[in-house]
Amino acid sequence: TKSDGKTAEVLSGAVFELQDSEGNVIKSGLVTDARGKLAVDELAPGEYQLVETQAPTGYELDSKPVTFTIEKGQKEAIEVRKTNTLIKGSVILEKIDGDTGALLSGAVFELRNSKNEIVIDNLVTDENGKLAIADLPYGKYQLIEVQSPTGYELDNTPIEFEVVKESESTELSKTNYGISKNVKLEKRDSLSNELLSNAEFKLLDSSGNLLIEGLVTDQEGLLLISDLDIGEYQLVETKAPEGYKLDSTPQTFEIKEDTKLITLTKYNTLINENRPTIDNDENVESENNKYGSSPHTYLPQTGEAKNYLEIIVGILVLLASLFILINRKVKNN
Structure with missing residues (x-):
């Protein structure tokens, strides 16, 4: 038996x-x-x-x-x-930064068998970026990441392995990449909201130290800066789009641990921008200006003044004739 x-x-x-x-x-x-x-x-x-x-x-x-x-x-x-005796093996997993190769602690995994049942949960990489599981019975397994290290993107793609020989140690590695910390700036016309290309900026830290210069908005009026470290920053315009006034007021923002994308908007005004206003300019005339600033005062126009003068002269002539006629009658009497 x-x-x-x-x-x-x-x-x-x-x-x-x-x-x-x-x-x-x-x-x-x-x-x-x-x-x-x-x-x-x-x-x-x-x-x-x-x-x-x-x-x-x-x-x-x-x-x-x-x-x-x-x-x-x-x-x-x-x-x-x-x-x-049942075959038992072991597995060692190493957690690695995909950009720097540094070993990452604090990643949490769970172990599942071929039936997708959880065998062990809450497996955490240590300060050396490693976790080890011993005495695993023969069979197929998956290690699945359920929590990424702080500041890194979660990758829950299963890592498959198999225990087939006694005392066999399987070595695995899992790569994580830091959460992309990006800032996007939109450059727009202050009146039409149209996106503007060829605005030039420089990036400063919170103390005003220059980090990057020569940052230019593209044909779509956008500027993107990727993979920024945690901290406070300033975007300062150094050259306005052609025909627009320069606005060098710093655009401040902060990159935090969980920041993925910050969107900023910067507006520019045309240098010779003519906006609709109510004044006495020969090109912009309101109905009130036609008749003066007061709605209760009527100021006659040039043609109208000529007609009034003729009427007044006529009245004066009529009055003079009447005066002469009356004066003659008095003398005759």
Whole structure:
């Protein structure tokens, strides 16, 4: 009978050969069945041995012979037993920064078997960026990242491996990349909101130290700076788009641990920008200006003044004629 040396579970699939006491093969290909048994009949009296040539799947091969003796006239079957030890291996995983190659602590993993069942959870890489699992039974496994190191992107793609040999140590590695810390600036016309290309900027730290210069908005009016460290920054315009006024007021922003993208907007005004206003300019005239600033005062226009003058002159002539006529009548009387 073939069984597990620790659990006593019967084992099928173990292959043996029958040999005489001198090691000569009498029968080969003897396989334990579903009950963990194999039987050999009609053996002549003598000394024999059963030698395992193939262990059950997942178990160590134990080729030490199991000896037995058949006595003359023996009628009862002899039962012999053979145990096997489950193959166990180990795995070591190393967590690495994909850009610098530095080892990363604080990554959390879980171990799953071939049935996608959790075998061990909360496996954490140590200060050397490593985690180790020992005494893993034979089989296929996956290590899945469930929490990335601080400041790094999570990569939950399973890492597959298999334990196939006793005491075998499998070495694995997993790479993480830092969370992209980016800033995007949009350059726009202050009136039309149109995106503007060819504005030039420089990047300063919070103390005003120059970090990058010659940053130019592209044809779409955008400027992108990637992979910034945590901290406070200033974007200062050093050259405005053609035809626009320079605005060198710093655009401040802060990159934090979990920052992925900050979007800023910077507006520029045209140098000779004519905006609609109400004034007495010859090109912009309102209805009120046509008649003066007060809605209660009527100021006659040039043509209208001429007509009034003619009327006044006519009235004066009429009054003068009337005065002469009255004066004559008085004299005659």
